[in-house]
Amino acid sequence: MTPFYRVDNRLIHGQIIAGWVPHLRLRRLVIASDSVPDSTLQMTMFRMAIPEEIAFDAMPVTRAAAWLTGRGYGNDPTMVLTETVRDAVRLFGAGHPFPTLNIGNVHHEAGAHAITNAVYLTDADLNGLRKLAARGVQVEVRSLPDEPPTDLRPLLGRL
Amino acid sequence: MANAIAAAPEVARRIGTGTLLRVLWRSFFFQSATNYERMQNVGFAYCMLPALTQLYQGPALQAAMARHLEFFNTHPYMADALLGATVRLEEEVAAGQASAATVQSFKRCTMGPMAALGDSFFWSSLKPFGAAWAIAGVLTGIAWAPLAFLVLYNMFHLTIRIYGIFAGYRYGQRVVEQLNRFELPRLANRAHYLAGLFLGIGAALIADAAMHSTAALGDGLEPVLLALLTGIFLLCLKRKMPMLVLMYGFAGACVGLVLGLNALFPLIG
Amino acid sequence: MDAGVIAQDLGLIAAVGGVAAVDRRGAFQVMLSQPLVVVPALGVLLGDPVTALWLGSLLQLLWMSSVMHGANVPPNETVAAVAIGGAVLLFGKYVHPTDATIWTVAILLGAPLSQVGRWLEIRLDRANQQLSDLADEAARANEPAGLERLPWLGLGRTFVLNAGLAVVATSLGLGLLMLLDPAIGGALAVALDTVGRYMLPALGLAVALSVLRRRRALVLAGVSFLLVMTAILQGRT
Numbered sequence: 001m002t003p004f005y006r007v008d009n010r011l012i013h014g015q016i017i018a019g020w021v022p023h024l025r026l027r028r029l030v031i032a033s034d035s036v037p038d039s040t041l042q043m044t045m046f047r048m049a050i051p052e053e054i055a056f057d058a059m060p061v062t063r064a065a066a067w068l069t070g071r072g073y074g075n076d077p078t079m080v081l082t083e084t085v086r087d088a089v090r091l092f093g094a095g096h097p098f099p100t101l102n103i104g105n106v107h108h109e110a111g112a113h114a115i116t117n118a119v120y121l122t123d124a125d126l127n128g129l130r131k132l133a134a135r136g137v138q139v140e141v142r143s144l145p146d147e148p149p150t151d152l153r154p155l156l157g158r159l
Numbered sequence: 160m161a162n163a164i165a166a167a168p169e170v171a172r173r174i175g176t177g178t179l180l181r182v183l184w185r186s187f188f189f190q191s192a193t194n195y196e197r198m199q200n201v202g203f204a205y206c207m208l209p210a211l212t213q214l215y216q217g218p219a220l221q222a223a224m225a226r227h228l229e230f231f232n233t234h235p236y237m238a239d240a241l242l243g244a245t246v247r248l249e250e251e252v253a254a255g256q257a258s259a260a261t262v263q264s265f266k267r268c269t270m271g272p273m274a275a276l277g278d279s280f281f282w283s284s285l286k287p288f289g290a291a292w293a294i295a296g297v298l299t300g301i302a303w304a305p306l307a308f309l310v311l312y313n314m315f316h317l318t319i320r321i322y323g324i325f326a327g328y329r330y331g332q333r334v335v336e337q338l339n340r341f342e343l344p345r346l347a348n349r350a351h352y353l354a355g356l357f358l359g360i361g362a363a364l365i366a367d368a369a370m371h372s373t374a375a376l377g378d379g380l381e382p383v384l385l386a387l388l389t390g391i392f393l394l395c396l397k398r399k400m401p402m403l404v405l406m407y408g409f410a411g412a413c414v415g416l417v418l419g420l421n422a423l424f425p426l427i428g
Numbered sequence: 429m430d431a432g433v434i435a436q437d438l439g440l441i442a443a444v445g446g447v448a449a450v451d452r453r454g455a456f457q458v459m460l461s462q463p464l465v466v467v468p469a470l471g472v473l474l475g476d477p478v479t480a481l482w483l484g485s486l487l488q489l490l491w492m493s494s495v496m497h498g499a500n501v502p503p504n505e506t507v508a509a510v511a512i513g514g515a516v517l518l519f520g521k522y523v524h525p526t527d528a529t530i531w532t533v534a535i536l537l538g539a540p541l542s543q544v545g546r547w548l549e550i551r552l553d554r555a556n557q558q559l560s561d562l563a564d565e566a567a568r569a570n571e572p573a574g575l576e577r578l579p580w581l582g583l584g585r586t587f588v589l590n591a592g593l594a595v596v597a598t599s600l601g602l603g604l605l606m607l608l609d610p611a612i613g614g615a616l617a618v619a620l621d622t623v624g625r626y627m628l629p630a631l632g633l634a635v636a637l638s639v640l641r642r643r644r645a646l647v648l649a650g651v652s653f654l655l656v657m658t659a660i661l662q663g664r665t
Contacts, residue, residue: 013275045269188579192582194553200563212572274497316458348642367660372528388630391634
């Protein structure tokens with residue numbers, strides 16, 4: 001089963017635990033981030049917030065690429081989370097091509113374009129996503145499973 | 160970086176209970192200026208002000224206000240623990256024992272997991288359980304059941320807020336470990352089972368009430384029909400059909416069916 | 429009908445609608461916004477708590493899955509509940525006592541208000557952008573007082589607009605109920621009674637069950653249903 005790939009600046013929060021985990025019947029959450037695995041505080045908090053029966057891993061982006069390609073998650077329905085679009089692009093570039101990418105929440109920064117109420121993308125983000133789209137990745141913007149997804153491809157052409 | 164949960168360096172405590180109580184009171188207005196760009200930023204800064212004005216003056220106060228206007232988004236009840244811890248961190252910053260970046264990184268990396276805990280315990284578990292329990296009460300004729308719902312729910316709500324603000328200030332970043340003791344995810348699971356139990360009771364009471372009505376369906380089969388209909392709706396909802404579509408679709412079909420049958424075999428007036 | 433008394437009742441509905449909206453998103457969040465609480469509160473104020481308890485329970489079940497996660501705004505059941513409850517209670521007070529047929533018509537008419545309410549909530553959050561900008565200015569000017577008044581602006585807007593929406597929606601609902609009332613009778617009344625006593629509760633139960641995350645919780649619901657049902661039927665024979 002191919003994991004579900006998502007960009008979320010808050011990583012694991014209510015939308016993931018109460019929304020996506022039951023919807024996709026997830027058994028494993030994986031964070032690909034260079035800073036999270038080293039942060040004892042964050043690791044404690046994530047483990048605390050994730051229900052016991054869900055496996056949880058966090059690893060640096062390049063290691064995550066190798067681990068995911070080697071199907072380290074076994075048969076678990078899995079969600080792979082990155083904090084930024086940049087990390088998602090890096091994961092792809094590090095030798096782990098994924099077929100779809102969900103953009104859940106990307107918060108506002110100076111100069112970012114408002115895509116939805118929850119997603120603000122900078123020009124650098126948009127360029128990264130264009131690269132992914134050109135390689136066949138289906139990019140959608142959607143915070144929760146029951147929202148209608150916003151297909152980003154037409155927008156990528158325009159912005 | 161706020162990475163290591165080290166023992167808090169003993170910086171003298173300057174913030175008194177009175178100030179913490181003011182932060183607590185303000186935290187009830189945490190979401191009053193929610194906006195899409197930075198979500199609860201105004202709320203966070205508003206809550207921090209009683210402590211900030213005590214710790215800083217002049218340009219330092221200006222900088223402190225600005226850094227608490229950054230993007231922030233978490234569960235409103237869980238915010239108190241983070242506010243308490245942030246007050247303690249700011250105290251350390253004011254004493255020169257920590258950097259402003261520590262505060263920002265603490266807020267940034269705790270808001271998500273705290274939202275996960277709060278959303279899944281309060282919104283997705285305690286609220287449905289409390290409501291199911293109170294609805295079963297209403298159906299058995301207990302008129303004050305909604306009041307009991309408010310009391311039960313807010314006991315948990317106020318406990319987490321009041322505990323959060325004081326434990327947050329006392330333990331600083333280590334408040335996270337303290338909150339772990341509440342085992343909210345486990346309580347959430349229990350709340351789901353109890354909600355199921357009370358919804359079953361509620362369903363039986365609804366079926367009983369329907370047996371006394373003039374409804375067109377029935378003749379003793381009311382409980383079976385209600386269960387069947389509930390099952391069908393549940394399957395449709397699981398298939399992501401919107402509630403309103405089901406409501407209008409089935410209501411229309413039901414009215415059409417009864418009117419049509421009555422036109423063919425006139426039984427009712 | 430005394431216009432003065434009705435105006436007073438509409439004023440109460442406006443106040444309840446405004447307070448519930450503030451509690452829902454802006455301040456306190458003590459769950460006054462839940463249909464199970466807000467409709468019985470209207471019932472006490474307008475003199476028919478019994479109808480309000482049943483109606484509030486039903487509306488609570490129908491919108492049990494409406495939960496706020498982060499920036500996502502779910503359907504606003506508070507606006508729908510205030511208007512549906514308000515219209516039914518006013519109808520019962522000034523026209524004639526209500527039964528399941530009137531409640532059903534009111535719910536079918538008022539349910540889309542949950543989308544109107546959602547739209548209003550999103551507009552309000554967008555408008556709050558201005559408050560965030562003003563907060564930046566206050567910080568730059570080093571004026572805590574400038575920042576401290578902003579939450580009240582946000583809450584004030586929420587209260588006023590939702591109170592207004594509650595009055596407009598309730599009056600509209602009451603008017604429509606009075607218009608449709610003469611047509612309800614015979615087979616149509618039986619059909620609406622069936623919708624109100626079976627279909628809507630079944631739909632509400634299904635929504636509430638769909639919120640439960642554990643499959644075993646569903647099994648538990650089934651078992652407790654069978655046990656209580658058996659006890660009720662036994663008690664009757």
